[in-house]
């Protein structure tokens with residue numbers, strides 16, 4: 442597991458190659474296996490492979506979403522705030538599991554953030570995605586995960602990259 446975590450990097454360039462259905466199914470199963478607050482499963486997942494929709498999704502932010510255009514798969518992570526007040530944590534954990542599972546199968550992925558982001562001055566990123574994908578009004582969008590076979594190489598992390606100053610033992614130390 443630690444090697445998997447060290448070699449996982451955000452991948453924003455993807456080969457022009459479809460992801461096999463079994464692998465897509467495995468990614469979605471990984472999402473459904475994520476732990477959730479009080480077991481409420483406050484999330485839902487939309488697997489988008491339609492090229493026109495993906496192209497539209499890549500315009501969802503002023504900056505930071507354009508990389509999605511080349512992805513053969515975008516998983517949109519949706520949350521129900523009425524299910525639990527920990528819905529953001531539920532969505533974030535499931536998203537991370539999708540990313541690590543993708544990496545374990547030779548796929549690259551990158552998170553595109555949605556909450557508190559704008560598409561254009563009068564339209565939020567979230568509102569744009571909800572309209573495009575027919576997402577019900579009461580649900581929130583956590584993120585969009587671009588996924589595909591990597592077409593860029595990113596250096597694995599080593600122990601030297603670890604922010605050891607972020608660690609404390611027993612009590613917070615300055």
Ligand SMILES: Cc1cc2nc3c(=O)[nH]c(=O)nc-3n(C[C@H](O)[C@H](O)[C@H](O)COP(=O)(O)O)c2cc1C
Nearest residue numbers: 449450451452453505506508551552553554555595
């Ligand atoms: C909550 C969150 C939001 C992110 N939002 C974006 C984003 O909108 N666009 C993007 O290109 N990358 C985004 N990323 C990817 C980060 O830039 C990336 O994880 C970080 O630079 C560390 O690089 P690494 O993933 O290769 O370790 C996001 C990552 C997280 C966890």
